[in-house]
Amino acid sequence: MANQVKLKIYLAGAIRDGHPEDVEWRERVIDVLNGKATILNPLAAKTYNTTTKTWNLCGIAPVASVIVPHDFYHVDHSDIVVFNFRALSEGYPNIGTLVEFGRATGVGCLVYTIVDPAYIGHVSTNTYLTLHPFLERNSAIVFPTVDDCVSFLEQYIDALTGENPHFGGYVG
Secondary structure: OOOOOOEEEEEEEOOOOOOOHHHHHHHHHHHHHEOOEEEEOOOOOEEEEOOOOEEEEOOEOOOHHHHHHHHHHHHHOOOEEEEEOHHHHHOOOOHHHHHHHHHHHHHOOEEEEEOOOOOOOOOOOOOOOOOOHHHHHOOOEEEOOHHHHHHHHHHHHHHHHOOOOOOOOOOO
16 A cells, blocks of 8 residues: 655755765665655756766756755655764764754755764763754654665654554563
8 A cells, every 4th residue: 555645755965076875875765764754855857967067957056046945845844864074083074964963954844864873973971972963853763874764764664654553572
């Protein structure tokens, strides 16, 4: 039976020139969840020219005045936002993704976050021994890998939509 309700899931994270992993994780999510959810991808319809190192969006350059309103539209119209912050542990500041994170918490999206377990995001280790409080507190679940997040969503999406509201059963 097909889902009666299709959740909209936005895929937020770094988009860096010359980092295919920033594209590949999104494609994995799409491959697994497409059909079970409507996937909103900021890379949809964009191309990257590896020779000129330029991006293209349907014939126009995706400059700030194009990127920001479209990405905010996606956040504002999503039920779930998956934030891949693994680039933070590589020293990439993820400024746009962090702004989207703040917006998602303000509009009431369900937020799932992917963060390298070794990354805490602050230097106040005397005060905080775990993940930065804003990331920890505003994430429904923090996953260590993309695969962990995808596996969870693949199993849980029918419960979120109400397609399968049944108790999961007794074990042990």
